[in-house]
Amino acid sequence: MGRSVPGDGLQGGYSLRRVNVAIAVAEEARERIYEVAATCRALGLEHTSTLTDIGVLMGSVELDNLSTLRDVPGVVAVELEREFRITGIRARGD
Amino acid sequence: MTRARISLPAGRAGSGHTGRHLVLLKEGTGRAGAEILRNATGLRIAVSSDFDGSLRQTQLAPGHGMLFERLGAALLHSDPDQAQALANRTDAQTLLVEPERYVRASGLAVGPTATTVPLADTTLATWGLQATGILSSRYSGRGIRVAILDTGLDPQHPDFAGREIVSQSFVAGLPVDDGNGHGTFCAGVACGPEQPGQSPRYGIAFGADLYIAKVLDDNADGADGNVLAGIDWAVRNSCAVISISLGAPVALGDSYPHVYEQVAARALAAGSLLIAPAGNESQRPDTIAPVEHPANCPSIVVVSAVDQCLAVAPFSNGGLNPDGGEVNLAAPGIAIVSSAPRPTLYQTGSGTSMATPHVAGIAALLAEANPTARGAALKALLLQAFLELPAPTRDVGAGLVHAPQ
Numbered sequence: 001m002g003r004s005v006p007g008d009g010l011q012g013g014y015s016l017r018r019v020n021v022a023i024a025v026a027e028e029a030r031e032r033i034y035e036v037a038a039t040c041r042a043l044g045l046e047h048t049s050t051l052t053d054i055g056v057l058m059g060s061v062e063l064d065n066l067s068t069l070r071d072v073p074g075v076v077a078v079e080l081e082r083e084f085r086i087t088g089i090r091a092r093g094d
Numbered sequence: 095m096t097r098a099r100i101s102l103p104a105g106r107a108g109s110g111h112t113g114r115h116l117v118l119l120k121e122g123t124g125r126a127g128a129e130i131l132r133n134a135t136g137l138r139i140a141v142s143s144d145f146d147g148s149l150r151q152t153q154l155a156p157g158h159g160m161l162f163e164r165l166g167a168a169l170l171h172s173d174p175d176q177a178q179a180l181a182n183r184t185d186a187q188t189l190l191v192e193p194e195r196y197v198r199a200s201g202l203a204v205g206p207t208a209t210t211v212p213l214a215d216t217t218l219a220t221w222g223l224q225a226t227g228i229l230s231s232r233y234s235g236r237g238i239r240v241a242i243l244d245t246g247l248d249p250q251h252p253d254f255a256g257r258e259i260v261s262q263s264f265v266a267g268l269p270v271d272d273g274n275g276h277g278t279f280c281a282g283v284a285c286g287p288e289q290p291g292q293s294p295r296y297g298i299a300f301g302a303d304l305y306i307a308k309v310l311d312d313n314a315d316g317a318d319g320n321v322l323a324g325i326d327w328a329v330r331n332s333c334a335v336i337s338i339s340l341g342a343p344v345a346l347g348d349s350y351p352h353v354y355e356q357v358a359a360r361a362l363a364a365g366s367l368l369i370a371p372a373g374n375e376s377q378r379p380d381t382i383a384p385v386e387h388p389a390n391c392p393s394i395v396v397v398s399a400v401d402q403c404l405a406v407a408p409f410s411n412g413g414l415n416p417d418g419g420e421v422n423l424a425a426p427g428i429a430i431v432s433s434a435p436r437p438t439l440y441q442t443g444s445g446t447s448m449a450t451p452h453v454a455g456i457a458a459l460l461a462e463a464n465p466t467a468r469g470a471a472l473k474a475l476l477l478q479a480f481l482e483l484p485a486p487t488r489d490v491g492a493g494l495v496h497a498p499q
Contacts, residue, residue, distance in 0.1 A: 022318050024356040049319070051326035053364070054357045058319045077352035081318040082387060084340040086245070086276045086310065087371040088447030 018046070020081035021066070023057040029074030030055045036074040043068050115177040117168045120187050128161045130187050131168055135159070135176040139168070160416075219295040221402050222283075222426025222452055228298050231497040235299025235458030240285050241328035241336040241366075242451070243321060244277030246270045246308035248435035251278065253290045253297075254304075260331065261306040264323045265316065272435050273312030279443055280339045281306060282433030284451035284458070293440045296432045298455025298497075301462070305333050310340060318353075321388070325357055329366045334461045334468055336366050337454035339447035341373045341386035348384070350391045350418040358393035365468035367476070369454045371446030372398040372421055373411040382489075384414040385421060392418035395457075395473060398490055399427020399449040406489045410446055413488045422477055424490035425449035453495050463498045 023040060025033050033050060037057050041047050047059040058081075061069060069078045119127045128139040137159045159170035170177065219229055248271060249259055261270040272278045285304050286297020307324035310316035321338065328336045358368050373386035389396040398421045399407035407428050413420035427449035434441035457476050461467065467475050480493035 020317065020319065022322060022353045024353040027360075049323065051322055053326045053330045054322065054360050056322050056326070056353065056357060058322065076356060079318075079351055079353045082342045082351075084310065084316045084318075084321060084342050086274075086314040086445075086447055087339055087341050087374050087386070087450075088276055088279065088443050088445030 017063045018060045019063050019066070020060045021045075021058070021069070022079050022081055023059070023069060023075055024077040024079075025055045025057065026074050026076045027055070032074065033057070036072060039072050040069055040075070043072065045069060115170045115172055115180075117170060117180060119168065123187060125161070127168060127187075131159055131161065131170070131180070134180045134183060135170065135172055137170055137172055137176065216294055216431075220426075220431050222430055222448075223295060223298065225402075225404065225426055226452060226456065226495055227497040227499065228456075229295075231459055231499055233459035233462045233498055234288070234301030235285065235455065235462050236301030238299065238302045238335065238458040238461045239305055239331060239333040240299060240302045240454060240458050241305040241307060241324070241331070241333040242277060242281045242284060242454075243307045243309045243324040243328070243336065243338045244272075244280050244340070245274035245310045245312060245314055246272035246277045247281050247304070247306045248272050248278050248433075249306075251433055251436060251439070253282070253287045253293075253433055253439075257285075257287075257304060259304045259306060261308070262324075262327055263308040264320045264327070265308050265311045268308065268311060270306055270308045272308075274310070274314050275434050275438070275441060276310070276314055276339070276447065277306070277308065278435050279432045279441060280337060280447060280451045282451075283430065283448060284335075284337055284455040286433055290433075291439075293431060293433075296430075298452065299458035302455075302458045305331055309338075314340075316340070322353075322357060325361060325366075325368070329361050329364050332364075333366050334472065335454050335457045336361065336368045337451050338368065338370045338388070339445075339450045341371055341389060341446075343373065343375055344384055344387050344390060344415070344419075346384050346414055348390070348415060348419075351387055354388040355391040355393055355418070358388075358391045362393055362469040362473065367457060367469060367472050368394045369397060369450055369457060370394050371450045372396050372413075374399075374409040374445050374447075376409050376411050378406065378408040378410075382412040382414065385411050385419045390415060390419040393473075394418070395453065395476060396420065396422045396491070397446060397450045397453045397495075398424045399444070399446045400424045400483070400485075400490065400494065401428040402426075404483055404494060406485055407444070407446075409444075410449075410489065412486075413491070421487070421489060421491040423453055423480060423492060423495045424483060424485075425452035425495045427452075456495050456497050459497050 309320040309324040370389035375383035
């Protein structure tokens, strides 16, 4: 379900497949969401946005580092980004 | 909580009951509930988190039960004696035993059952607005902020002239303008005008303030990053209602996404209610697909679609997965007329996408009628605003959404 980003492939025998992720920050850690983000960046997160009102960090990470991010204090969930589509079928314009 | 000793109704199919029984367990019972139920009834009890995808809740065999440990509830395919034995227990671990019903037995009394709603001709208003009691409602959603997260809006559409519209694009490089039509359609149903220029009335909350977030591009493609950014924006702008007519398929047995559930719960705590479609992957009567992501979060209201005869739409997904994957309400979702970007102006569409903004618009009417009810309180009110339908709860939830009068 995860959407891969440019940079997929192998280099030096290691997988460099990067995936887009959404990271939920724990309620009790929301006041220090920027510290949590800094820790995640140090662990390989390419951080693209911070959604402070809902306590979520967006970015991309090497697939192998996903579990590392899950262990960061203040992180409650890390999930691969999904793609969406609309749920309507337009029949015609009147 | 104390429990009165009760005598259970027969609970047989054909009397409005499915013949199965629902059991509510004490909070925190967890997996231990399986042993408690097994000892009390002699039934074989499965635990929902052990689902391997091969077992459907709706296919529960006689003599079996399923424990939904997260909910602290179980569904038992028991005979009346076994259920009565459970109801007679005097310990505090089982709080409630009741027959499972095809339609919900209680709700706000808002009128007759939906099957008796007369549908007048559609020269003045769409069938969907008539079936959901919009025309007789005294409310318009005045002062309520409604966010539509979709493909954008044509703000120059004549039916939206003069409306207060706040908009933001979360799609890189694209303005909020709707190059697809889906977003303009959904905004039209939720918040379209009381008196459109060249169409029967199709809009519900014509007094609401529109907050338009473009989270899908003009091909209707998007991803979590766009959608979460749109939710963040809508919460920051204190939108009481957030309508998101999009989804991604999930498999039978899948749990809800924890990031979205956190987000939806925080939105509720901040006073914003998320409403999302069940999805269109079913091909009834042969195949029923489970409620999609992100609607399958417990904190998000799930909407299925019905047709003009108030029958479940053949494409509408069903409540097959536990823990949030249940349908909450049904709404009109076939042959729906709404606005289209210029120069088309009006279009007809079908889908749970079309049903969802009916519920969002009615949520805005409820928010106006109940100024202190926001977030979880508004959700609770919305889930009581329905007319019963003669269809399984799996497909229509409580019933057909209905406007406050």
